[in-house]
Amino acid sequence: MKPLLDIEDLRVTFPGRSGSIQAVRGVSLKLGRERLGIVGESGSGKSQTGRAIMGLTPPQATVTAKKMMFNDIDLLTASARQRRSLRGRQMAMILQDPKYSLNPVMTIGRQIIETLQTHESVSRAEARDRALAMLEAVQIREPKRVFDLHPHEVSGGMGQRAMIAMMLVAGPELLIADEPTSALDVTVQLEVLGILDRLVADRGMGLLFISHDLRLVSTFCDRVIVMYAGRIVEELASADLANAQHPYTQGLLNSLPRIGHDRHPLPVLDRKPEWAL
Amino acid sequence: MTAALEVRKLGVEFNGHKALDDVSVSVARGESFGLVGESGSGKSTLLRAVAGLAPVSAGTISIDGRELRRGKRNRAFYREVQMVFQDPYGSLHPRQTIDRALLEPLAIHGFDNTENRIVRALEEVGLGKGFRFRYPHQLSGGQRQRVAIARALVVEPSIVLLDEPTSALDASVQAEILNLLEQTRKDRKLTFVMVSHDLAVVSHMCERLAIMQGGHVVETLPASALADHKFEAAYTKKLFEASEGFQRKVHTEAPA
Ligand SMILES: Nc1ncnc2c1ncn2[C@@H]1O[C@H](COP(=O)(O)OP(=O)(O)OP(=O)(O)O)[C@@H](O)[C@H]1O
Ligand SMILES: Nc1ncnc2c1ncn2[C@@H]1O[C@H](COP(=O)(O)OP(=O)(O)OP(=O)(O)O)[C@@H](O)[C@H]1O
Numbered sequence: 001m002k003p004l005l006d007i008e009d010l011r012v013t014f015p016g017r018s019g020s021i022q023a024v025r026g027v028s029l030k031l032g033r034e035r036l037g038i039v040g041e042s043g044s045g046k047s048q049t050g051r052a053i054m055g056l057t058p059p060q061a062t063v064t065a066k067k068m069m070f071n072d073i074d075l076l077t078a079s080a081r082q083r084r085s086l087r088g089r090q091m092a093m094i095l096q097d098p099k100y101s102l103n104p105v106m107t108i109g110r111q112i113i114e115t116l117q118t119h120e121s122v123s124r125a126e127a128r129d130r131a132l133a134m135l136e137a138v139q140i141r142e143p144k145r146v147f148d149l150h151p152h153e154v155s156g157g158m159g160q161r162a163m164i165a166m167m168l169v170a171g172p173e174l175l176i177a178d179e180p181t182s183a184l185d186v187t188v189q190l191e192v193l194g195i196l197d198r199l200v201a202d203r204g205m206g207l208l209f210i211s212h213d214l215r216l217v218s219t220f221c222d223r224v225i226v227m228y229a230g231r232i233v234e235e236l237a238s239a240d241l242a243n244a245q246h247p248y249t250q251g252l253l254n255s256l257p258r259i260g261h262d263r264h265p266l267p268v269l270d271r272k273p274e275w276a277l
Numbered sequence: 278m279t280a281a282l283e284v285r286k287l288g289v290e291f292n293g294h295k296a297l298d299d300v301s302v303s304v305a306r307g308e309s310f311g312l313v314g315e316s317g318s319g320k321s322t323l324l325r326a327v328a329g330l331a332p333v334s335a336g337t338i339s340i341d342g343r344e345l346r347r348g349k350r351n352r353a354f355y356r357e358v359q360m361v362f363q364d365p366y367g368s369l370h371p372r373q374t375i376d377r378a379l380l381e382p383l384a385i386h387g388f389d390n391t392e393n394r395i396v397r398a399l400e401e402v403g404l405g406k407g408f409r410f411r412y413p414h415q416l417s418g419g420q421r422q423r424v425a426i427a428r429a430l431v432v433e434p435s436i437v438l439l440d441e442p443t444s445a446l447d448a449s450v451q452a453e454i455l456n457l458l459e460q461t462r463k464d465r466k467l468t469f470v471m472v473s474h475d476l477a478v479v480s481h482m483c484e485r486l487a488i489m490q491g492g493h494v495v496e497t498l499p500a501s502a503l504a505d506h507k508f509e510a511a512y513t514k515k516l517f518e519a520s521e522g523f524q525r526k527v528h529t530e531a532p533a
């Protein structure tokens with residue numbers, strides 16, 4: 001079957017004071033109707049990979065690739081207008097800093113309604129009902145209260161869930177979730193993953209799940225990509241994460257604190273310059 | 278012995294919504310105390326109340342036995358108590374370089390040798406010279422988080438309030454930051470109050486912890502109780518079980 005997303009040799013480069021910064025250096029990946037995890041070093045280019053797929057790269061950076069296909073659409077040649085109409089309806093991204101990404105002067109409820117209304121013609125009343133239902137689905141305890149709050153009035157995890165609700169309300173085919181559950185307590189985390197899981201299983205959504213949470217990725221995703229310094233250094237079935245071959249991945253697993261293990265200080269990575277070649 | 282931080286019967290209300298209700302927590306000097314619990318249960322609000330950033334409606338907060346007056350804190354307070362906010366983007370000024378963000382607190386509190394202190398603080402959190410003159414939007418999520426930690430530690434406070442300090446970091450950088458925090462605490466005899474949704478991180482870093490739900494502390498435990506499964510509250514048990522990871526069977530069968 002043809003993949004939903006097919007990327008070859010993606011590169012994202014920023015101009016910098018002392019030479020350019022290569023944030024992404026040749027990433028290739030195919031995504032079907034599955035859950036693909038991306039883990040990796042802080043600053044290794046995970047978010048910038050997601051943003052490039054969405055067409056949300058900052059204007060000063062350059063994006064190149066040998067191939068960047070979404071269904072039958074060539075993202076490399078698509079116009080800015082085409083990309084805009086793809087966003088939200090067909091592909092959506094839950095951004096890593098939800099509170100920063102939400103509009104600070106608009107209530108949570110309004111923002112979800114506006115997102116819905118840019119993609120579908122629905123009545124105000126229906127839009128409100130669906131927005132409230134979506135807040136409830138992401139386990140917001142008092143959806144009616146939260147509906148009328150501004151982003152600075154909600155907790156970290158509530159902001160994150162508002163962002164998730166906003167991205168899911170239009171039912172995208174591809175969802176890029178950038179650390180979508182990092183601010184959630186573990187029980188709500190599992191509920192939210194349950195929602196994403198059903199969208200993949202029942203609606204055939206493709207999910208790119210960026211996370212540093214190895215425990216979640218290994219239990220939730222089908223496959224995992226490991227990034228280091230702008231490149232993919234390893235790809236595995238999630239169930240095999242514990243048997244990773246690359247020393248970076250091994251070091252990552254080893255550096256996790258565990259309940260009942262008394263390791264002070266925690267083992268840290270001895271990063272080898274050749275990993276970044 | 279007087280506690281470094283004593284919160285007694287604290288209440289915080291936002292437009293009639295009780296974010297904290299009758300919360301009491303006592304943290305000894307040099308202790309590391311964890312806060313875990315439900316999203317929206319008031320963990321950040323508790324730290325913010327200590328920092329004078331939340332509308333306290335009941336109860337008292339004391340530092341080293343001195344009761345704080347309600348409302349704004351003075352400069353001397355921030356010399357002693359520093360906070361790392363949950364949302365580092367919001368706490369870094371978008372038009373300020375990283376250098377300025379670190380220089381500002383040093384200047385406010387009259388530190389000398391600022392150049393060296395800034396370079397060292399950045400080095401300690403694993404950010405080399407290349408990052409010093411960048412703006413927040415030019416950093417990854419985890420890099421911003423490390424700047425926020427560097428900024429809190431640079432003024433050498435005695436109490437540090439940490440709100441999810443490593444939840445934006447990959448496991449290897451997390452380990453480095455946790456080691457740094459722990460070492461700094463030992464060297465300078467710091468007191469920590471640390472919010473994290475990661476039970477393993479809290480059990481690694483803290484001697485005791487409080488479990489919060491719906492604006493209340495439901496249970497206070499020694500960290501060792503987690504390893505020994507010695508907890509009482511049903512919610513603690515639920516959290517503990519959920520921290521094992523995702524289980525597909527249970528969730529795909531649940532109704533939508
Ligand atoms: N506007 C920018 N200008 C210059 N460099 C940038 C800019 N935005 C990002 N970068 C750099 O690009 C690299 C990749 O960033 P990216 O946000 O993709 O990392 P990440 O893998 O998502 O990390 P994290 O896990 O910390 O979120 C980082 O080293 C970052 O400093
Ligand atoms: N400025 C505000 N105005 C109105 N309500 C607020 C405000 N700040 C916080 N709240 C409310 O207080 C409650 C507790 O929020 P808090 O941020 O303390 O939760 P938390 O335990 O830190 O959650 P998380 O783990 O999701 O960060 C939430 O219901 C939130 O909506």
Ligand SMILES: [Mg+2]
Pocket residue numbers: 046047048096178417418419
């Ligand atoms: Mg990122």
Ligand SMILES: [Mg+2]
Pocket residue numbers: 155156157320321322363440
């Ligand atoms: Mg919080």
